[in-house]
Amino acid sequence: MDIIEILFTASFWAAAIRIATPLIFATLGELICERAGVLNLGIEGIMVAGAFAGWMAVYSGTGLWVGVAVAMGVGMLFGLVHALLTVPFGLSQHVVGLGVTLLATSSTYYAYRLALPEVTNPPKIAAFQPYEIPVLSEIPLLGPALFSQTPFTYLAFVLVAVVALVLYRTPVGLAVRAVGENPAAVAAQGLSVTAIRMGAVIVGSGFMAMGGAFLTMSAFDSFFFEMVNGRGWICIALVVFGSWRPGKALLGAILFAAFDALQIRVQQTGFGAEFPYQIFLMMPYFLSILALVAMSRRAEVPAALMVPFNKGER
Amino acid sequence: MTQGTAEALRLSNITKRFGDLTANDAVSFSVDEGEVVALLGENGAGKTTLMNILFGQYTPDSGTVEVFGETLPAGNSRAALDAGVGMVHQHFTLADNMTVQENITLGVRPLLSLGLERAAARKRIVELSERFHLAVSPDARVGSLSVGERQRVEILKALYRDVRILILDEPTAVLTPQEADDLFSTLKQAIANGLSVIFISHKLHEVMAIADRVVVLRHGKVVGGVRTADTDTHALAAMMMGSQAEPPEIAPGKAGEALVELRGVSTPDIGNAPGLKAIDLTLYAGQICGLAGVSGNGQAALADLVGGMQSAARGEMILYGNVLHGWSARQAVHNGIARIPEDRHKTGTIADFDLTENAILERYNGAPFSRRGWLDWGRARRFAEEIIEKFDVRCPGPETRIRLLSGGNMQKLILGRVLEAQPRIILANQPVRGLDIGAVNYVHRQLLDARDRGAAVLLISEDLDEIMALADVIHVIADGRLSPAFGRGEMTPAELGIWMSGQGFGAGSYHAA
Numbered sequence: 001m002d003i004i005e006i007l008f009t010a011s012f013w014a015a016a017i018r019i020a021t022p023l024i025f026a027t028l029g030e031l032i033c034e035r036a037g038v039l040n041l042g043i044e045g046i047m048v049a050g051a052f053a054g055w056m057a058v059y060s061g062t063g064l065w066v067g068v069a070v071a072m073g074v075g076m077l078f079g080l081v082h083a084l085l086t087v088p089f090g091l092s093q094h095v096v097g098l099g100v101t102l103l104a105t106s107s108t109y110y111a112y113r114l115a116l117p118e119v120t121n122p123p124k125i126a127a128f129q130p131y132e133i134p135v136l137s138e139i140p141l142l143g144p145a146l147f148s149q150t151p152f153t154y155l156a157f158v159l160v161a162v163v164a165l166v167l168y169r170t171p172v173g174l175a176v177r178a179v180g181e182n183p184a185a186v187a188a189q190g191l192s193v194t195a196i197r198m199g200a201v202i203v204g205s206g207f208m209a210m211g212g213a214f215l216t217m218s219a220f221d222s223f224f225f226e227m228v229n230g231r232g233w234i235c236i237a238l239v240v241f242g243s244w245r246p247g248k249a250l251l252g253a254i255l256f257a258a259f260d261a262l263q264i265r266v267q268q269t270g271f272g273a274e275f276p277y278q279i280f281l282m283m284p285y286f287l288s289i290l291a292l293v294a295m296s297r298r299a300e301v302p303a304a305l306m307v308p309f310n311k312g313e314r
Numbered sequence: 315m316t317q318g319t320a321e322a323l324r325l326s327n328i329t330k331r332f333g334d335l336t337a338n339d340a341v342s343f344s345v346d347e348g349e350v351v352a353l354l355g356e357n358g359a360g361k362t363t364l365m366n367i368l369f370g371q372y373t374p375d376s377g378t379v380e381v382f383g384e385t386l387p388a389g390n391s392r393a394a395l396d397a398g399v400g401m402v403h404q405h406f407t408l409a410d411n412m413t414v415q416e417n418i419t420l421g422v423r424p425l426l427s428l429g430l431e432r433a434a435a436r437k438r439i440v441e442l443s444e445r446f447h448l449a450v451s452p453d454a455r456v457g458s459l460s461v462g463e464r465q466r467v468e469i470l471k472a473l474y475r476d477v478r479i480l481i482l483d484e485p486t487a488v489l490t491p492q493e494a495d496d497l498f499s500t501l502k503q504a505i506a507n508g509l510s511v512i513f514i515s516h517k518l519h520e521v522m523a524i525a526d527r528v529v530v531l532r533h534g535k536v537v538g539g540v541r542t543a544d545t546d547t548h549a550l551a552a553m554m555m556g557s558q559a560e561p562p563e564i565a566p567g568k569a570g571e572a573l574v575e576l577r578g579v580s581t582p583d584i585g586n587a588p589g590l591k592a593i594d595l596t597l598y599a600g601q602i603c604g605l606a607g608v609s610g611n612g613q614a615a616l617a618d619l620v621g622g623m624q625s626a627a628r629g630e631m632i633l634y635g636n637v638l639h640g641w642s643a644r645q646a647v648h649n650g651i652a653r654i655p656e657d658r659h660k661t662g663t664i665a666d667f668d669l670t671e672n673a674i675l676e677r678y679n680g681a682p683f684s685r686r687g688w689l690d691w692g693r694a695r696r697f698a699e700e701i702i703e704k705f706d707v708r709c710p711g712p713e714t715r716i717r718l719l720s721g722g723n724m725q726k727l728i729l730g731r732v733l734e735a736q737p738r739i740i741l742a743n744q745p746v747r748g749l750d751i752g753a754v755n756y757v758h759r760q761l762l763d764a765r766d767r768g769a770a771v772l773l774i775s776e777d778l779d780e781i782m783a784l785a786d787v788i789h790v791i792a793d794g795r796l797s798p799a800f801g802r803g804e805m806t807p808a809e810l811g812i813w814m815s816g817q818g819f820g821a822g823s824y825h826a827a
Contacts, residue, residue, distance in 0.1 A: 169430060171423040178420050181409035187371065188407035189421035189471075190392030196425075300411055 006265045013145030013258075017153060018219060020257035022047070022211040024156040026235040027242070027249045028163050029075075029207030034239055035167065036200030037180035037304040041097025042082045043208050044232030045104030048225075050075050050209025052108045055216035055223045056115060058125045068152070068213055075209020076202045078104050083201035087194050090308035101232070109225065127221035128152045152218040157250075159207070164246040176200050180302035183309035193309045208232070237288060240296050255291065259284035320347040321383070322479050322510040323368075323399075328377035330363055337363040338374070339534040345479065350501075350511045352525035352542075354518075354554055360534040361514045362404065365481050368512075369401040370394040381479065400472030404483040404514075406464050410457035415439060417456055418471045442473050446500050457586070461608065462493040469500070479510045486520060488776070490608055491811035498524055516554070517779075518547040530554050564762065566802055567786045570599030572635075573739055573770045574620065579629035581615045588612045588794035590619065592629065595789065595796060597739065597770040602761065603799075604785025605774045608814055612794035613774050614656070617743045620772060621653045622646030634738075647676050652737030654728055656744045656774070658721070662728050665717035669709060672716050673698040673731050701730030706756075722753030729760050740764055743774045758784060778807055792816040 006012050026047055033040040040046075054071030058064055078100055085096045116122070128150035137147040167173035175196050179186045183193045211231070216223045234256060242249030263280040266272045272280060324344040330337045337360045345351045353361050366372045368379055373389030380386070381397040408417050419435045439452045448466040456464060465485060472480055482501075486494040501524065505511060515521055521528055522542055530538040530553045538553045574597040581589035590612055597603050607613055618624040619631070622643040631638045633649060646653070653676075655661040663672050674683045674694045683694050698712035705726045709719055716724060725745065732740070742761060746754040761784065765771050775781050781788055788805065790797040790813035797813045812818050 171419075171421070171427055171430060172425045174416055174420055174430065175425055178409045178412060178416070181411050182407065184403075185407040185409050185417065186420065187391060188369075188401065188403065190370075190390075190395040191421045191425070303409070303411060 002269075003262070003266060003271075006262060008141070010141050010144035012261055012265060013141070014148065015261040015264075016254060016258040017145060017149060018257075019260050020253045021149075021153045021156045022214040022219070022231060023235055023238060023253040023257060024160065024250060025211030025214060026208045026232060027211075027238045027253055028159060028246060029204040029211065030235050030239045031242070031244060031246060031249055032163065032167075032176070032204035032207070033201050034305055035180045035244055035302055036176050036197045036204075037183065037302055037307060037309075038083070038086055038197055038201050039093045039097060039236075039306050040079075040082060040100075040201060040204060040208075041094060041236070042078055042100030042104060042205065043097075043235060044228060044230070045101030045108075046075050046078045046205050046208040047212030047215075047228045047232050049078060049104040049108050050212030051216045051227060052112060052212075052223055053209065054213030055125060056111070058217065059123060064126075064128055064217060067217060068155075068210060071209045071213035071217075072206040075212075076206040078209075079202040079205025080198075082205065083198040086308070087197045087201070090310060093306050112223070112225075122222045122224065124221045125217070127216075128218040150218045152214050156214075160246050160250045167246065172196075177302075180304055183304055183307070187309070197309075208235075211235075234288070237292055241288075241292050243296070243300060244302060252291075252295075256284055256288050259287050321345075322347045322349070322381070323512075324380040325364070325368065326378050326380070328364060328367055328379070329375045330360075330367060330372060331375055336534050338367070340377070341531070341534070341536050342377075343529045343536060343539060345510050345512060347478075347510055348505060348508050349527065350505060350513060350525045352513045352515060352521040352528045353531060354515060354521055354528050354550060355531035356516060356554060359531040359554075361531055362483055363534075364531070365401060365483055365512065365514060368394070369399060369481060395475060398476065398478035399481070400475060400477030400479070401481040402465065402468040402472065402483060402485060404487065406468055408456045408464055408467060410455070412456060413452065414450055414454050414456060414459075414467050414470075415452040417467060418452075418474050422475065439470060439474065442470055446470075446473065446503055447496070448500060461488045461610070462490070462496075465489070465497070469497075473504070477509070479512070480504070481512045481514070483514045484516075485513070486515070486517065488609060490814045491778075491808055492815055494520070518550050518554075521550065522547060564783060567601045567765050569601045569786070570768060572596050573599055573633070574772075575632040576619075576626075577630050577632070579619065579626040579631060581619060581624055581627050583794075584615070586610070587614050589615045589627075590796075591794040593794075593796035597772055599738070599768045599770050600765060601786045602765050602771040602773050602784050604781035604788045605772065605791055606778055606781045606788055606810055606814060607776070607791035609776050611814075612791045612796075613743070615794065616772075616791065617656065617741060617774055620646075620651065620739075620741050621655075622651070650735070650738045652732035652735065652740045652769075654725075654732060654740070654742045654745045656747075658724050658728060663716050663724060666715055668715050669702065669707070669712045669719075669727060670695050670698040672727060673701055673712075676731065677735070697734070701727060701734060704734075705730035705760075722749045722756075725749060725753065725757060729757060733760060733764060736767075737764070738769055740769050740771045741774075742771060744776070745773070746775075746777075746780065778810060782807065782810075790814055790818075792819065795819050 026043055030040055030043055050071040053074040054067040057070040058067040082096055082100045085091045086093050130148050130150050133147040137143040167177060175186060175191055179193055179196045186193050186196065212228055215227050238249055238252045238256065241252040263283045267277050267280045322345050326342050328338050328341045341364055355361050363372060367374045370389055370391035370393060378385050381399060384397065386397060387393050415436055418439055419430060436452050443450055448470055450463050450466045456467060485497060489497065501511060513525055525542050527539065527541050528550060529536060532554065576593060576595040578592045578594065579590055580592050583589045587610060605613060605616065619626060622641055622645055625641040631641065659665065674697065677683055678689065683690055695712055701707060702709065702712060707723050707726045709723060746757050749757065761771055773781065773785060786802055787799045789799055790810055792814055793816055797818065
């Protein structure tokens, strides 16, 4: 099968959207944190924790959406830890973030062993099923690709719009953006820099956990330890790629996912058989780096990213 | 301009300490409605600290702030804003990447309300800016505005919230004389509408021009309060400086040979900072050449060029009569160019290095401080001790980390470091910024002594008074273009101000950014 041909199959685009969904959630989460001036390297671990928490909740008998809420809640808890250490205490965001990733990952392992001590193969749950949106799903190519996904995926797209609206059209969004640009300006207007930054980190971490939960509750139906597999780090790059804007970050996530879906399919062509498959596994990352180089030249970094703010200091 | 006797603001017994330093010591004063009170004092007198307490950004150790009879909770900016207190900080509190409107409306509506009501906000901003002649577009990105425009945004920010008491912290420090006049006429209009103003400054003539009453602070204490009608600038200066002597009379320098010549030199723009645009400049031995201008008009480019941080893209640079080919910071040091950098914290010193290490920063890599690749710490330490002794650097010893020194003592170390090498050319970029009056006089004396020994001094400053006092010739820089040389006393401040605002340059060579 030819590469061009692959690009015109609905199943390819459906796979791309599916692969993109967890990236969209987590990228939005990271974007909110960074817009408020906090780099959240806890993202990778928070995704692992979210993946486990949502799956475990459903396995224990809750509904699917309750599972999503549980995952988000667990993510927000880890977000609270990150926010407390980086915002009021002003500790190094790199160290705290990596610490949160290690803490979240290892406490997930611990919880898994506590909950399922004798299990060799993790149990399956009844995951989200695709829901074909009437009328729209019948559009050729676009229908099967975009409108025959699970409701969890639709939520991701809705969330992009909501985050963009809140950031650019509400007072709280204005405050979040300002606190990432110049916290002194926010303090001078009588707002609490600490509260706004902590809120942004907590909510953003909740979204990251939802991205993880998508893996166990929609993309697959079970939990494996290596399933997040560096997706969190990709999302940090996607935030830069998207110039800290929700719409562009969405495009970036879909672009990366499309590369990923493409390489799997190219491996199976006659052309692909001539190369070691690792080359293809590498391609999405390689192309992402190229895209980053091209796109992020003009990116406008939030001016106060990674700059702690201490009121009354001189 | 006093309207009634209603008291707008009362500060009672405010005390604030930072470690061992008492920034404010039992300060009390009041401001009436529609009154303009100037808070006058040297750098470090505690003016800004006091205003930050009033505005709720610092919590005082003791004392109270009352606004229209109500006591404000300490350390709460929100309460101060709600009570009608607004502050225009010396260092603007604006987010550069956001628009004027976003900066003004930030935090005005409750955080969790829906929508920004952008149309209504915009209308109000336009109305206010027309009423008070504060021309600025609501949609402009703050980062693209000039310093004067940014200040207008800050004032609009306060007016938008219906302030009744406005604090202005050294508002004219960054303005051209003309911009300052515009600011004053805006303020007078607002004052006529009942606004009370606290005006922080150390410029006496401004204080006399705008204030009804003056409160003088020295070393954190109120040392006097007078109506401007009952005093004059001499009396105020005496009050402000206490027993400090007036700066000495300065004899003109005797020009010798040309040491540095720039002919038609241009450098590229870097970001928002303009490069040089075909400038001609000659620095003579035994003369101080003052470079006046509003900050960000090419001073950085010229300083970088002379200091060896950048080379000319076009034109030629002649040093001691030889045309330069290739130019670097190391060559500048080896050719006897002494550099007193603009930002002594960022480029002048390494904060966590001790005085010895900082003293040899420029010359560590050769005799006498290193031999066969090994540093001679004994020599270095003796050099540092010499500087400490000769230049009166107040510190526990040469092993002190330099970040613990005050700005004045840090600057003395830098002066010693460069002057001990007997430089023939001295590049002094904002050498007295942020220093107290004693340190200022000391630095100026050293520069004058170096000049009298036959050094050529390029003095870059945003303080026109400093330039006019010290410089034998003055150039004005605006948008990377350089005015002709003016002799000592040839121009009035107002005339220089015209050049500083970019007018005065021939229309032919004018190309605005």
